[in-house]
Amino acid sequence: MAKMQKFLVYRNKGEGDIRYERFEVPLRKGMTILDALFYIQDHFDPTFAFRYACRGAICGSCGITIDKVPDLACRSQVAEIKKKKKAENLPVFHFGDHANWDEENEILIEPLPNMPVLKDLVVDMDNFWKFYKKIQPYFTREYKDTAPESVQSSKEMYTIEGLVYCILCGLCWACPVNAKNSHYLGPAQLAKADRFIRDSRISEERQKQILEQVLNDDGVPACEKLFICNRVCPKNVMPGTAINDLRKNFAKKYVKRKC
Amino acid sequence: MRVEEFDGVIVGAGLSGLRTGLELSKEWNAAVISKVHPVRSHSGAAQGGINAALGNLPGSEDDTPRAHAFDTVKGSDYLADQNVVMFMTEEAPKIVLELESMGAPFSRLSSGLIAQRPFGGAGYPRTCFAGDRTGHALLHTLFEQCIRNGVKFYNEYFLVDLFKAEGRIGGLIALDMKSGELVSFRTPYVILATGGFGRVYKQSTNAVINTGDGNGAAFRLGVPMQDMEFVQIHPTTLYGTNILISEGARGEGGFLYNNKHERFMEKYAPNTMELAPRDIVSRSITTEILEGRGFENAYVHLDLTHLDDQKIKKKLPGIREICIYFAGIDPIEKPIPVHPGQHYSMGGIGTKFDSEYGETDLPGLYAIGECSCLSVHGANRLGGNSLLETSVFGRYVGRTLLMKEKSPVASLDSIEKAEKKTIEKIEELLKRWNSISGKNAVEIREKMGETMNKYLGVYRNEAGLKTALMVIQELQKEFARIELPTDDRKYNFGLIRGLELRNMLDIAEATATAALWRKESRGAHWRTDYPSRNDTDYLNHTMIYPGKDGMIIKTKPVKLGMFEIKERQY
Structure with a gap:
C-alpha cells in the first residue's frame, strides 16, 4: 500500500461560499504538489479548478499558497513540504476559516494572496496584467531584419539576465503593499521596468518613458523595502533589488525626486 | 449566444500564433484565442535555441542557408519538402535579427554579436541562444511586441470545433473557460497554431496542455493528418518527470555514459558522438538500457561534471535549476539521470501539395508551427529548427493573408x-x-x-x-x-x-x-x-x-x- 498524504484544500465556487475540503492522495516517488492536485481532480472531483501548463517551473501558471507559503505547485515536492525550511517573515495570509487544520499532518492548499478568487485556486490576475501593460514593457525601435544586429557585450547582457527570467507567476504579489494598495504596480511589474531600463540597447528617451510610468506614487515610492518578493520568487529574479536599483540609480537621473 | 466577428482568427498564442497575430493585426481586425494566457504557452519551455546561418562564431563565417537546408534535409532522412526547408533557412537569419531588434535578450559572443552553439546534425555552430531559456526569452519578446501593437487576445478560450460554410472555413466555436459559455467566432480565415500534442504519450517533455486541439478540430472537418508516425523521442529527458534536458547540455560538452562508464555513442555515431541527431541518440540510449547497461534498467548518465562550473552557471542555468528542483541533483557535482521521452511531433495537420506554406485543403484554413506538417522536419527534426519554424511561418502566413481579400466569403x-x-x-x-x-x-x-x-x-x-x-x-x-x-x-x-x-x-x-x-x-x-x-x-x-x-x-x-x-x- 502506498503511503497516503492528507490535504486540506480551499474550495470556492466564486459565489462567496468558502469551504475547506479534505483529500487523501497516495504518495509516489517524486510526486509534486501539482501531481497531487491532478490526482484530486482525476479521482475525486473533476470540477476542482487550478491553473497549470508546463509542469517544469517555466510557464508561471501554477502559483498557489502551500502551507501558508506562496510557491509554484509544480516545483514543490509533496514529501518535502513538512520537512523543508520555510521562507521567513512572510505576512500572514487569510483566505478562510480552517481552524481545524492539522498542521503537522495535512498540507494546506490555498490560492495566491491579494488577488480575487474566481474559482477554487484560480485567481483573477486582471490587475496583474493591467499593471504589466501600464509600465510599457517593450522595445519601441523599428523592426529590422537585416545585418548587422545591435551589438551588446556579454557583461551588458548579464546585467539584465536575472530580470529577463521573470515568469510573471504573480507569487511576488504576496507583498503586503499589494494587500493594502490595489493600485500598487507590483514587484514583478517594477522588475520588468528595470529589465528594460537596464538594457544597454534601449534609448535614453525610452528609458525615460518607462521611468515616468514607475516613478509615480503607486510605483517605486510605494515599495516599503520589505523584500518579501525576493524571498518568494521561484526564479531568483529579486524584484525588490530591482526596485532598489530603479530608486537609487535611475530615479534621480530623470525626475530629481526622492522615492 | 455571444458572437464575435473577425477578418482572421489565430488559435494558439505560442510563438507561431503571436508572430501571425502581430503581422495580421497591422491591417486586419484579427484575434488570437488561447486556452492559456499567452506567456504560459509551451514555446516558453524551449531551451536550446534557434538556428540561423549567421556565421557569428569565428571559423563559421562561411555557413550559408543552403548548408543549413542540407543539414535539415539530411536530418529529416530526406522526407522534408526541400523547397519549404530552403525558404525557412533563407528566412532564418532575417527572423533572428528581427527578434533581436524587437528586444530579444540573446546571449552574446565577445564580439558583441548573437552567440551561437553547436547542435546535433548541424555542420556549423548555428544555434542562436539566450542561455538555456531561449523559448522563454522569445515568447516574452513577441508577447511584449503584441502588447505594444494592441493585438487582440481572448485568453482562456478553448477551441471546441471549427465549422465550414459554403465549402470553406466559416469560423469556430470556443468555450469561454471563465464564464463557461460557448462563443462563436465568425471569420473567413482561421490559422491553427495550437502547438504540439505529446500528451498522447504517457512520458513526454510536453506541457500538460499540449493536446492537439487544433489537430482534432481540423480532422473532424475532414482535414487530413500528415506524417503522424514521425514522433521525436528526445534522448535526454529527466528520469522521473521527463522534463527536457536541452541538447544544449551536450552542445556545451556534456557526455553520455552507461553503467560501465563507457561513452557508448562511440559505437553508434563515432564521428559526431553525443551530437548525432536526436533519433540516433535516442535509439542508442534505448539499446544500452535494453541490453542491461543502463542504471536501474531505466536511464543513463548525462555528465556535465567535467565542465567548468561557471560555464554551467552561465550557459545552462535553467538546466541546473531543473535538476535541483526536480531531481535533487546539482549537475556541477553529479551526473544527470536521463532517458528518452516523447518530445516533438514532426507530423501534424496536413498541408496542400505545392501551395502557400501552411495552407490546408480546406479553403481559409491554415496551420503553422508544431501542430502542422509543412513539412520542414520530415522524419526527424534537428534541434533549434522548431523555434525557427514558428517565427518564420508565423510571419509568412501573416504576410500572405494580408495580400488577400478580407471580406466575408460565405453568406x-x-x-x-x-x-x-x-x-x-x-x-x-x-x-x-x-x-x-x-x-x-x-x-x-x-x-x-x-x-x-x-x-x-x-x-x-x-x-x-x-x-x-x-x-x-x-x-x-x-x-x-x-x-x-x-x-x-x-x-x-x-x-x-x-x-x-x-x-x-x-x-x-x-x-x-x-x-x-x-x-x-x-x-x-x-x-x-x-x-x-x-x-x-x-x-x-x-x-x-x-x-x-x-x-x-x-x-x-x-x-x-x-x-x-x-x-x-x-
Missing part, C-alpha cells in the same frame, strides 16, 4: 446555419457526458498514454502496432460513453480535459495507423521488422483521413530536387 445565412448545427452537436455531446453513468475519462487517457509509450516509442513492429491500433479503437468506443459533469461549465477543467482527450484519441489512432502502414525505417520511425529505408515505396508523406469505417490512408509526394537522396550517416 450570413449559411454561416448561421453551420454555427447552429455545430453548437447543437457540442451541446448534445456535453449532455451525453453529463447524463450517462459510464467510464472515467482518466482511465482512457492513461491507457492511451501507456499504449503509445509501449508500442509507438523508439522501436516499433507489426504485432505491437496492430495491438496499439486495436486498443486505441477500443478506447474510442469507450470514450463515447464517458461520464463527466458538464452542467457547471465555469472553469470546469474536467470538461476541458475531456474535450482534449477527444482530440488526442484521434491523434493516437492516426499515429498508429500511419506507423503500421509505413513498412520501412526512416528517421524517428524505426521498424525492427523493416530495419532499412525504402525509397522506392515510401518516399512519400502519409496522409490520414477520417472515414466512416476507420481511418483512410493516402499519400502525398515529397518535394525534392535540391539535394540528392543519400544514405544518412553521421
